[in-house]
Amino acid sequence: MNEQDEIINRMPIRLSNRLSLQIHQFPLLSRPLQAPPSAEASGKRITARIKPQSRVLEIHVPADTRTEVYNSERGHEFGKGQLDDDREKNQERKGGKGREGEEPRLAEIRLRSEEIPHRGVQMLGIVHENELHLHPISATHQFRPTLTYLDILSRKSKRRGGDDSDSDSDDGPPPDPDEPVPVTAAKKKEKKATAGDAKEVQVSARRTDDKAGNLSQLSNARKEMLAIIRAEQDESWQDLQFCGMTTEEAGHSLDQFFSYRSEELHCSTDVTTFLTAAQKA
Amino acid sequence: MSETTSGSGSKPKAISSLAKRPSEVTRQGTQKLKFVPTLPARRSKDAEPVPDTIPASSNDRGRGRGRGRGEGSGRGRGGPRPPVEMVASGPFALGPAMAGTSSSRRFAQAATPIPAPSKTKASSLGAGLSQTAAPKIKREEHKLEKDEQDEEIYSDADEGVEIIDMENVGQMDWMAPDSIIKEKTKRPKKEDPDATVNIANALDGDEDEADEKDLETMFDDFNKMNYDADNDSQYLCLFQFPSPFPTFSAQLSDTMQTDVPVTPGSKKVTFAPDVKLETEDLSSTSEVKELDGLIGHLEVYRSGARKIRLGNGIVLDVSPASQPSFLEHAVHLDMKENKLAILGELFRHYLVAPDIDALLNAMDALDSGSQTVLAGEENLIRMDIT
Numbered sequence: 001m002n003e004q005d006e007i008i009n010r011m012p013i014r015l016s017n018r019l020s021l022q023i024h025q026f027p028l029l030s031r032p033l034q035a036p037p038s039a040e041a042s043g044k045r046i047t048a049r050i051k052p053q054s055r056v057l058e059i060h061v062p063a064d065t066r067t068e069v070y071n072s073e074r075g076h077e078f079g080k081g082q083l084d085d086d087r088e089k090n091q092e093r094k095g096g097k098g099r100e101g102e103e104p105r106l107a108e109i110r111l112r113s114e115e116i117p118h119r120g121v122q123m124l125g126i127v128h129e130n131e132l133h134l135h136p137i138s139a140t141h142q143f144r145p146t147l148t149y150l151d152i153l154s155r156k157s158k159r160r161g162g163d164d165s166d167s168d169s170d171d172g173p174p175p176d177p178d179e180p181v182p183v184t185a186a187k188k189k190e191k192k193a194t195a196g197d198a199k200e201v202q203v204s205a206r207r208t209d210d211k212a213g214n215l216s217q218l219s220n221a222r223k224e225m226l227a228i229i230r231a232e233q234d235e236s237w238q239d240l241q242f243c244g245m246t247t248e249e250a251g252h253s254l255d256q257f258f259s260y261r262s263e264e265l266h267c268s269t270d271v272t273t274f275l276t277a278a279q280k281a
Numbered sequence: 282m283s284e285t286t287s288g289s290g291s292k293p294k295a296i297s298s299l300a301k302r303p304s305e306v307t308r309q310g311t312q313k314l315k316f317v318p319t320l321p322a323r324r325s326k327d328a329e330p331v332p333d334t335i336p337a338s339s340n341d342r343g344r345g346r347g348r349g350r351g352e353g354s355g356r357g358r359g360g361p362r363p364p365v366e367m368v369a370s371g372p373f374a375l376g377p378a379m380a381g382t383s384s385s386r387r388f389a390q391a392a393t394p395i396p397a398p399s400k401t402k403a404s405s406l407g408a409g410l411s412q413t414a415a416p417k418i419k420r421e422e423h424k425l426e427k428d429e430q431d432e433e434i435y436s437d438a439d440e441g442v443e444i445i446d447m448e449n450v451g452q453m454d455w456m457a458p459d460s461i462i463k464e465k466t467k468r469p470k471k472e473d474p475d476a477t478v479n480i481a482n483a484l485d486g487d488e489d490e491a492d493e494k495d496l497e498t499m500f501d502d503f504n505k506m507n508y509d510a511d512n513d514s515q516y517l518c519l520f521q522f523p524s525p526f527p528t529f530s531a532q533l534s535d536t537m538q539t540d541v542p543v544t545p546g547s548k549k550v551t552f553a554p555d556v557k558l559e560t561e562d563l564s565s566t567s568e569v570k571e572l573d574g575l576i577g578h579l580e581v582y583r584s585g586a587r588k589i590r591l592g593n594g595i596v597l598d599v600s601p602a603s604q605p606s607f608l609e610h611a612v613h614l615d616m617k618e619n620k621l622a623i624l625g626e627l628f629r630h631y632l633v634a635p636d637i638d639a640l641l642n643a644m645d646a647l648d649s650g651s652q653t654v655l656a657g658e659e660n661l662i663r664m665d666i667t
Contacts (some may be wrong), residue, residue, distance in 0.1 A: 009581040013589065015529060016573045019613050024518065028608040029459060032626065036455045048621045050614075069456040108383075121526040124611050125518045125631075132579050134520065137611075141627075243622040253613040253622040260643065265529040265574040267592030269503075271643045274523050274635050 005030070013132045014259035019125055021257075023140040024057075024110065044107070050242040054232035057113040057141055057182060058204035063108055069183070072105070076141040079105035081149035106149070126257065133258050516628045517611050521602060523634060527595055529572055589633060596639040602632035 026033055035046055039062035047060045064070060083104045122137040218226075243249040361379035451459040579599070587599035609627035613620075 005582045005584050005586065007580050008583050011522045011579040011581070012575055013577045013579055013591075014574060016578045018571060018573070020615070021624075022611050022612045022614055024610040025605070026608040026610070029606060030451065030462075031459075031608075032319040033608060038455070050621075052616060064456050068454075069454075118523070121522040123522055123526075124627075125520050127516060127518075134576075136526070137519075198661050225596065238619065240619050241619045243620060245623045245625055247622070249620060250613075250624060251620040252625050253615070255448045257613075257624060259573045259575075261573040263532060263574045265572060265576050265592075266532050267527050267529055267576070267595065269525070269527040270593050270647075271635055272647050273525060273527070275640065275644060277525050 002257075011130060011132050011195050013134060014262075015134050015265065016257070016259035017136050018256055019135065019253065021135055023122070023124075023137055024059075024113070025116075025140065025142045027144060033059075033061065035062045038064055038066050045158045046242045046244070048242040049237040050240055051232065051235045051237055053235050054228075055115050056232060057143075057240075058146075058237070059111045059113075060108045061111065061142060062108050063106070065105075075105040075107070076103050077153070078149050079107070080105070080265070082106055085149050085152045089148075102280065108212040110146045111143035113147040116142055118141045124257075128258055135257055286354065515625065517625045518598070519602075519609075519630045521632050522597070523628070527591060527593070529574075529576055529592075530570065531572070531574065547599050587631075588636065594643065596636040597633045598636050600632050600634070602630035604630055 033046070034040075035044060044062035046062070048057060049060075050057045065075070080103070118137075118140060121138065123134045124137055125132050125134050127133075241249075244252075283522075445453070448460050448463065451457050474596070577589060580588045580590060582588070589597040589599060591597070606628075611624040611627060613622045613624055615622065
């Protein structure tokens with residue numbers, strides 16, 4: 001750093017931590033998260049819901065259902081799939097504005113969140129009145145569209161398609177790496193024997209793992225994972241009111257973001273804690 | 282390498298060659314993917330060259346939207362130019378340096394969130410999107426440039442043929458696909474037949490340009506944020522501080538801290554007991570002392586450097602982090618009222634790291650201070666293990 005470097009501007013930094021802030025990331029490159037104008041016109045809005053214990057959010061964005069960009073047949077097909085999927089997972093929306101008579105159709109894009117662990121401390125900073133206001137961010141969520149209705153539909157079609165297909169031809173789940181796989185080992189031996197002299201070898205393969213999965217053989221990690229998944233599925237959704245950027249509630253939250261007291265806070269740690277804490281960890 | 286079909290046939294289309302030329306590797310060491318169309322970009326008049334340019338579009342790796350893209354970069358250029366270096370599409374393809382432009386582009390659109398839904402015609406539905414109230418200066422210049430150039434090339438519309446500018450396809454309708462963001466070339470008017478030399482130079486030039494641009498944009502950012510009273514508090518920035526963030530507390534004389542009950546709004550989301558996640562100390566406890574006050578200063582230097590000076594001699598360097606090209610919202614989750622309020626879109630990412638000189642000095646001071654001085658130590662020989 002050269003010594004002639006002069007300070008052009010000096011901005012005070014203020015800290016506040018009143019709110020519970022999150023960062024939401026969306027797979028959108030060039031447009032904001034909005035409902036399409038056609039959906040807005042028909043009164044549909046973006047909605048959100050959360051499972052607080054599992055820390056999963058879902059944002060539902062209404063889809064553009066104009067005939068020139070929307071395939072109604074597939075829409076109905078997927079809608080039915082989605083309804084079945086919802087029923088299975090026990091997350092069906094109660095009451096659908098007389099939807100009982102009408103056939104369900106896929107009219108929204110569901111974005112499901114996944115929490116991303118933080119590296120370091122994330123702070124949101126806004127420059128306001130020549131002051132930088134900082135606020136810690138508690139979580140970062142990445143949103144991706146969920147297409148779970150496709151699972152249901154493919155399951156139905158598979159069931160319909162292969163009734164007599166045995167478990168051999170079925171693409172079951174890949175073999176559990178924790179569980180022993182004796183089948184391939186036996187086959188290999190057979191091959192080696194025939195490679196030398198032509199001996200008759202009888203090989204019998206016995207699978208110790210069933211399709212059903214012997215629970216006692218699952219490792220702890222898998223049990224934990226399954227437990228987490230099950231807990232998440234059992235938890236029910238809590239609806240949230242989605243307030244866009246331009247709404248009054250958002251303005252109110254933004255007001256709460258800023259730091260208002262101008263007292264100086266006392267710092268009790270030193271620059272060295274960055275290194276010493278890292279050494280301890 | 283010439284831009285004719287024969288030349289490009291000798292080079293692999295989708296995957297960059299194994300022999301790494303310096304121009305092909307970004308600063309971070311990752312491979313830059315290069316795509317060259319099989320046909321040179323030609324100034325096209327409406328329908329005729331469409332069948333010709335379709336094979337060219339197969340080069341493009343735009344996922345499933347290749348057709349329109351291939352044409353787009355060929356047609357929208359306007360004027361005979363050397364073939365376009367098409368960059369891979371997707372959110373991460375632009376690389377850390379270039380993503381700054383894309384984020385700024387998107388940010389401009391967000392300024393006017395919802396266009397008036399009154400128009401129901403398909404072609405005019407998306408029209409309101411592009412007319413932003415507060416366009417970025419860079420973007421506006423680029424647009425004006427483009428408009429001037431594009432004005433010339435369009436021939437008169439025949440009956441039944443609608444002239445579409447491929448760069449603005451995304452603005453035609455809500456559901457219209459997005460065009461690939463064009464790289465701004467320093468030498469747009471040069472029609473150099475010696476394409477190889479030009480391309481290599483262009484790539485290097487772009488790299489330096491991008492890095493300079495980063496510092497410049499940071500410079501502009503803080504100044505802009507400062508003096509732009511109209512757009513005050515519209516720029517949301519993400520600062521990534523090193524962990525652990527220095528602990529602050531209200532002045533020792535102020536004992537009000539302990540009495541004030543923690544407002545529900547400041548409670549962080551509770552965690553399920555058996556979930557292991559790397560979390561911040563701040564957020565794992567439900568009792569967070571409410572902080573509100575001045576902690577330090579952000580110093581802006583003439584050289585473009587930024588430093589944050591907090592109490593206790595903490596000096597931190599601020600540098601631009603890799604800018605994500607996707608949309609990010611800063612959101613307030615109010616569990617008490619079941620509300621999810623969007624505060625805004627993130628504009629920039631900054632990386633904050635301790636100033637090394639200050640840190641080393643402080644560590645030295647810490648080490649020398651904690652050393653226990655034995656009696657007659659000066660006579661002993663010191664074995665430095667560190």
